[in-house]
Amino acid sequence: MNRCAVIGIGQTRHAAKRDDVSLAGLVREAALRALADAGLGFSDIDAVVIGKAPDTFEGVMMPELYLADALGAVGKPMMRVHTAGSVGGSTAIVAAHLVQAGVHKRVLTVAFEKQSESEAMWALSPKFPFQPPLLAGAGGYFAPLVRSYIRRSGAPPEVGIKVSVKDRKNALKNPYAHLLLPDISDEVVEKSPMLWDPIRYLETCPSSDGAAAMVLAAEDSLGGVTNPAWVLASEVRSEPTMFAGRDQVNPRAGRDCAKALYAGAGITEPRRQIDVAEVYVPFSWFEPMWMENLGFAPENEGWRLTLDGATSMTGDLPINPSGGVLSTNPIGASGMIRFAEAAMQVRGTAGAHQVDGAKIAMGHAYGGASQFFAMWLVGRDKP
Amino acid sequence: MGEREIAIVSFAEVIVERSDRDDCELLLPVLKRALGDVGLTQQDIGFTVSGSSDFLGGRPFAFVMATDVLGAWPPIRESHVEMDGAFALYEAWVRLQHGDLDTALVFAFGRPSQGPLHDVMSLQLDPYYMAPLRPDALSLGALAARAALDAGLTSEDELARIAGERRGVPTSTSEPYLREPLRAHATPTLRDGAAAIVLAAGDGARALSKRPAWIRGLDHRIEPHSLGARSLTRSVSTEQAARGAGALGFGADVAELHARFAHEEPLLSRALELPASTRVNPSGGALAQDPVMVTGLCRLGHAARAVHEGAARAIAHATSGPCLQQNLVCTLEAR
Numbered sequence: 001m002n003r004c005a006v007i008g009i010g011q012t013r014h015a016a017k018r019d020d021v022s023l024a025g026l027v028r029e030a031a032l033r034a035l036a037d038a039g040l041g042f043s044d045i046d047a048v049v050i051g052k053a054p055d056t057f058e059g060v061m062m063p064e065l066y067l068a069d070a071l072g073a074v075g076k077p078m079m080r081v082h083t084a085g086s087v088g089g090s091t092a093i094v095a096a097h098l099v100q101a102g103v104h105k106r107v108l109t110v111a112f113e114k115q116s117e118s119e120a121m122w123a124l125s126p127k128f129p130f131q132p133p134l135l136a137g138a139g140g141y142f143a144p145l146v147r148s149y150i151r152r153s154g155a156p157p158e159v160g161i162k163v164s165v166k167d168r169k170n171a172l173k174n175p176y177a178h179l180l181l182p183d184i185s186d187e188v189v190e191k192s193p194m195l196w197d198p199i200r201y202l203e204t205c206p207s208s209d210g211a212a213a214m215v216l217a218a219e220d221s222l223g224g225v226t227n228p229a230w231v232l233a234s235e236v237r238s239e240p241t242m243f244a245g246r247d248q249v250n251p252r253a254g255r256d257c258a259k260a261l262y263a264g265a266g267i268t269e270p271r272r273q274i275d276v277a278e279v280y281v282p283f284s285w286f287e288p289m290w291m292e293n294l295g296f297a298p299e300n301e302g303w304r305l306t307l308d309g310a311t312s313m314t315g316d317l318p319i320n321p322s323g324g325v326l327s328t329n330p331i332g333a334s335g336m337i338r339f340a341e342a343a344m345q346v347r348g349t350a351g352a353h354q355v356d357g358a359k360i361a362m363g364h365a366y367g368g369a370s371q372f373f374a375m376w377l378v379g380r381d382k383p
Numbered sequence: 384m385g386e387r388e389i390a391i392v393s394f395a396e397v398i399v400e401r402s403d404r405d406d407c408e409l410l411l412p413v414l415k416r417a418l419g420d421v422g423l424t425q426q427d428i429g430f431t432v433s434g435s436s437d438f439l440g441g442r443p444f445a446f447v448m449a450t451d452v453l454g455a456w457p458p459i460r461e462s463h464v465e466m467d468g469a470f471a472l473y474e475a476w477v478r479l480q481h482g483d484l485d486t487a488l489v490f491a492f493g494r495p496s497q498g499p500l501h502d503v504m505s506l507q508l509d510p511y512y513m514a515p516l517r518p519d520a521l522s523l524g525a526l527a528a529r530a531a532l533d534a535g536l537t538s539e540d541e542l543a544r545i546a547g548e549r550r551g552v553p554t555s556t557s558e559p560y561l562r563e564p565l566r567a568h569a570t571p572t573l574r575d576g577a578a579a580i581v582l583a584a585g586d587g588a589r590a591l592s593k594r595p596a597w598i599r600g601l602d603h604r605i606e607p608h609s610l611g612a613r614s615l616t617r618s619v620s621t622e623q624a625a626r627g628a629g630a631l632g633f634g635a636d637v638a639e640l641h642a643r644f645a646h647e648e649p650l651l652s653r654a655l656e657l658p659a660s661t662r663v664n665p666s667g668g669a670l671a672q673d674p675v676m677v678t679g680l681c682r683l684g685h686a687a688r689a690v691h692e693g694a695a696r697a698i699a700h701a702t703s704g705p706c707l708q709q710n711l712v713c714t715l716e717a718r
Contacts, residue, residue, distance in 0.1 A: 001481045023510065054437050054443030055465065056438075058510070059506065059510070061436065061438040061506040061507040062466070063510075065605075065608055065703065065704040065708055066507075066508065068605045068606070068607065068608055069609070069612070075620070076604060076605065078603075078709065079464060080464055081462065082437075082463055082464065083462060084447060090462055094462065094474060097474075097478055097481070101478070124443060235460075236461065237460065238431075238450050238458060238460075238461035239450065240451040241447060256458050257458070368447050369447075
C-alpha cells in the first residue's frame with residue numbers, strides 16, 4: 001500500500017444561507033482554496049471524489065454530474081460517495097484509497113451541503129413502512145439515545161451544557177466557523193429552549209451551507225509542500241439499523257472501527273498517543289458518548305473527560321478545537337471538515353485553534369442511526 | 384493502474400417488470416445467490432459496496448436499509464456510491480488493490496417503477512439553467528439521436544434493426560415516433576431490479592471459480608455536463624476510459640454496452656473501436672431491460688458471465704448522466 005498525505009486543505013465560509021453562490025460556486029470556493037494551499041491547479045489533479053448527504057437536500061439528483069465542470073473533473077475519473085452523515089469522512093477515505101492503491105498520484109476530494117436549498121429536518125423525517133421513525137429530524141431520533149446514556153452512566157445533567165460552551169468558545173477562534181456566539185455561558189445554554197429533552201437549542205448543530213476540500217497526494221507527488229499530513233490509517237464500519245439487542249448508545253461498529261484504526265497505525269494507548277481529535281458531535285451529549293465508543297474513556301465514564309476539562313483546548317485530549325459540528329454543519333461536508341481539521345492540526349496550520357505540538361490527530365464521522373462510521377488518523381511524521 | 388489480479392467470480396440479478404417488493408426484499412435473494420454460488424457468506428467478504436439513487440424512491444437514505452439485508456453483523460467494511468453499481472465495483476476494485484482484503488461484494492438496486500423516471504431524470508440536469516426547462520430523459524435521448532442521424536453515424540433503419548435484435552421482437556420504421564426521431568423500440572425498457580457481483584483476488588478467485596473473469600483494465604471518465612459543451616456524436620469519455628482500460632484492440636468476443644437508446648450502440652462501438660467480430664449486447668442490454676442504477680453493473684455481470692462460460696475476452700461498459708456524460712470501461716479475460 002502506497003503512502004498518502006494531505007497536501008492541500010480548503011473550506012468555504014459557512015453560513016445559514018450562502019445565497020451569494022450557486023452549488024458550483026460553493027464547491028469551487030473550497031476546491032480552489034485546497035488547490036492554492038497545495039500550490040497546484042486543476043490540471044495537476046488526476047481524479048475527483050465528491051461526497052454529500054442525500055440529494056433530496058438540494059433537490060438535484062446526482063449533482064456531481066453538473067459539478068464536473070466546476071471541479072475541473074472533465075476528462076478525469078469522478079466518483080460520488082454517499083454514506084449518510086459519515087459521508088464527508090468516507091469520501092476522503094475513498095480518495096485516499098485511490099492514492100494508496102497506486103491508481104492515482106493526486107486526488108481532489110470535496111464534500112458539501114447547501115442546506116438552505118431545503119429543510120433538512122423535515123427531509124429527514126418522512127415515515128416509511130417497517131422503518132424506525134425519525135420523528136422531528138435527527139434530534140428526535142438521537143434524544144432517546146442520549147437519555148439512555150444518561151441513565152446508564154449516571155452522568156450529571158450539566159455535561160451537555162459544558163460540551164456546548166466549550167465547542168462554541170472554540171469556534172470563536174476559527175475564522176470559518178458558522179455559529180459565533182461570543183456571549184456563550186453555561187447559563188445561556190441552560191436557558192435556551194428545550195428541543196428534544198435533554199437536548200436544548202444551544203446543544204444542537206446548526207444547518208449550514210458549506211463545503212470542504214482536500215488534495216491528497218502520493219509520497220512522490222507532494223510538490224513543494226513541506227508539512228504534509230500523513231494518513232497513518234483509515235477505517236470504515238457499518239452495522240444494521242435495527243435488531244433486538246443492538247446497542248445504539250455505544251455501537252459496536254464504532255468500537256470495531258476505532259480498534260482497527262488504532263491497530264492500523266500502531267496505536268496502543270489512544271488517550272495518550274493521540275494529541276487531538278475532531279469528533280462528529282452534532283448534539284452536545286455525543287462528546288462523552290463517543291469518548292467511550294472510541295476507547296478514550298472506560299464505559300460510562302466519558303462524561304468525566306468533559307467535566308475534568310480533558311477535552312478542552314488546554315486538556316490532554318482536546319476535542320473539536322474547530323468548534324465542531326455544533327458550530328458548523330453543512331451535513332455532507334461535516335465529516336470532511338473533521339478529517340481536514342485533524343490534518344490542519346498536524347500540519348500546524350490551524351491558526352488560533354492550533355493545539356501546540358500536535359503530532360497525531362483523529363478525524364471521525366458517523367451517520368445513519370449511529371451505524372455508519374468513518375475515521376482516520378493523520379500524523380506530522382512520515383509513517 | 385492496479386497490479387493485483389482481481390476477478391469477477393460470481394454474478395446474480397433479478398429483473399422484473401414492476402416489483403411489488405421493497406428494495407430489501409428485492410435484494411435479499413440476489414445477495415444470497417451471488418454469495419451462495421461461490422459458497423460464501425457475508426462474513427467471508429472483506430469489503431462491501433453498493434450503488435443506488437435516492438431519487439428513484441423520492442426519499443433520503445434509500446441505501447441505509449440495505450445494511451439490514453446484508454446481515455452486517457458483526458459490523459462490516461462498507462461503502463456506497465450514489466451512482467450506478469458499476470462505479471461501486473470500481474471502488475471495490477481499488478480497495479482490493481491494497482492487498483489486505485481478498486474479496487468484495489458489490490451490489491445495486493433500483494425501482495424506477497416508483498415514479499415517472501424519465502421526468503425524474505430531468506432533476507439530474509444543471510439546476511439553474513437546464514432543469515427548470517424540464518427536458519425529460521427521452522427528449523434528451525432524441526436530441527442526441529437526431530445529432531447522430533444528421534452526422535450520418537446511423538439510420539432509422541439501423542436503429543430499428545438494433546432494437547429488434549436486442550428486444551427479440553420484430554420492429555419497424557412504420558411504428559410511430561415516441562420522441563422524434565426515436566420510436567419506443569429504440570428507448571430503454573424500464574424495469575425494477577437488483578444485481579450483485581463478487582470480486583476475488585489472485586488464488587482466492589481461482590479457488591472460487593473454475594474460470595474467473597479477470598479484470599485486465601478498468602477506467603472511467605466524465606465529460607462536461609452541458610450538452611452544448613460536448614459532442615453528442617462522439618463519446619470522448621468512452622474513448623478515454625477505453626484507452627485507460629486497454630480496450631482498444633482488445634479483441635473482445637463479447638461487449639456489453641450500457642446503451643439506453645439504440646443510437647448509443649453504434650456511438651459506443653465506434654468509441655471502443657469494436658471489430659465486427661465482437662458480439663454486442665447478447666444479453667439484450669438496456670433496450671430489453673433497464674433496471675436503472677443497476678443496468679451498468681449488469682453489463683459487468685453479463686460480460687463476466689460470457690467469460691465464465693467460455694469467452695476469452697469481454698468488454699463491459701457503463702454510463703451515467705444525460706447523453707453519455709460519464710462512462711466506465713472494463714476489460715475482462717480468461718487466464
